Amino acid sequence: MTTPPGRRERKKAATRRKIADTALRLFLERGYDAVGIREVAAEADVAVTTLFSHFPSKEALVFEQDADFEQRLIRAVTDRTPDEPLVPALRREIHALVRHCTADSASPVWHMVDTSPALRAYEESMRLRHAESLAAALTADPGLARTTTACRTIARFTIDAYALARESADPQAAVDEIFRMIEAAWAVT
Amino acid sequence: MTTPPGRRERKKAATRRKIADTALRLFLERGYDAVGIREVAAEADVAVTTLFSHFPSKEALVFEQDADFEQRLIRAVTDRTPDEPLVPALRREIHALVRHCTADSASPVWHMVDTSPALRAYEESMRLRHAESLAAALTADPGLARTTTACRTIARFTIDAYALARESADPQAAVDEIFRMIEAAWAVT
DNA sequence: GACCGTAACACTAACGGTTAGCTTTATGGA
DNA sequence: TCCATAAAGCTAACCGTTAGTGTTACGGTC
Incomplete structure (x- = not known):
């Protein structure tokens, strides 16, 4: 509990945000249905499995908050x-x-x-x-x-x-x- | 409106009912998630595409009424x-x-x-x-x-x-x- | 009664979301 | 320094669903 957010947690949060931001940008640019998960992952430069370890589903990318x-x-x-x-x-x-x-x-x-x-x-x-x-x-x-x-x-x-x-x-x-x-x-x- | 259900419509209704009955039976026997669409179709002796021409989704099989x-x-x-x-x-x-x-x-x-x-x-x-x-x-x-x-x-x-x-x-x-x-x-x- | 349009069904092959299994990397603590 | 472990990666598949393309058989028409 004495850890003011360590590097690990910061990196994790950064990855999460990058995925969410990338996803929302692509969805708004080209439409939710027209953008696949593999594409979001590629654009955010993470593996598909990583994406799904941060968000439980494609829809959840949109309702981050x-x-x-x-x-x-x-x-x-x-x-x-x-x-x-x-x-x-x-x-x-x-x-x-x-x-x-x-x-x-x-x-x-x-x-x-x-x-x-x-x-x-x-x-x-x-x-x-x-x-x-x-x-x-x-x-x-x-x-x-x-x-x-x-x-x-x-x-x-x-x-x-x-x-x-x-x-x-x-x-x-x-x-x-x-x-x-x-x-x-x-x-x- | 003077047509007392022709053979075609009776056969269609029979197919629909057979699919729904088979699906519900399998779901109750072994669990909804454990039974796949391909299995339901095979057991009801119809093609997967036929199943989806009667029901819009797997879930709809359960809410027939x-x-x-x-x-x-x-x-x-x-x-x-x-x-x-x-x-x-x-x-x-x-x-x-x-x-x-x-x-x-x-x-x-x-x-x-x-x-x-x-x-x-x-x-x-x-x-x-x-x-x-x-x-x-x-x-x-x-x-x-x-x-x-x-x-x-x-x-x-x-x-x-x-x-x-x-x-x-x-x-x-x-x-x-x-x-x-x-x-x-x-x-x- | 033959004929044609079409509704019902079938088959194949694929797409897209999702997950399991296993390996690699790098961080935090002992 | 070294180890346990969390984070991320890769592969390969599963499953629901659909497009594309026939094939059959019914129903109304001449």
């Missing part, structure tokens, strides 16, 4: 001030996440995701994992005191809000509209 | 009596669907689904399609008069209810609990 999304959601629950109610905290975080991924700079990536069935399917199963993590955080919060089913339901609804808002013409308004519904749903539990 | 699920959901909306409110109609249908797929006879299949990541991912993207169809039916219902976002939201929530209930220890109770939340969400739109 996967874990960030999950962490932010969970922190929105665990790091909120003791008197702040749950749903507004979730809404605030979803607002921020939607704003982040509908920003102009991120738009080419999301356009690519939206037009590739494989990427859409992968994203959806990712979101499911996030919903499960969020549900676990809700269940663990002693201030909430709801059933497991209620927690899992609100977690799913929250992820739904993100997904629906992202596809909406007016994402921020959609978040508000859906969260009014979530607020009501939470209130009856 | 896919379309039924979707149709039932939509009919629950369109075929309800003019004065019956929406949410109870949806709840009734989800109750029936959950009962159907948690029946003892269906349990081995669902256990297989639950233990195969590929099948779970496929099921989830199937449900998404169903949610979109349901949302379209809701949007088209002149008696509802809600925003597109509200319709899509309720459609997703309904699918969530199905998915969560199926995994719950007491599925019927879970449906009721989640639908109390959906009822409240619908009421505020």
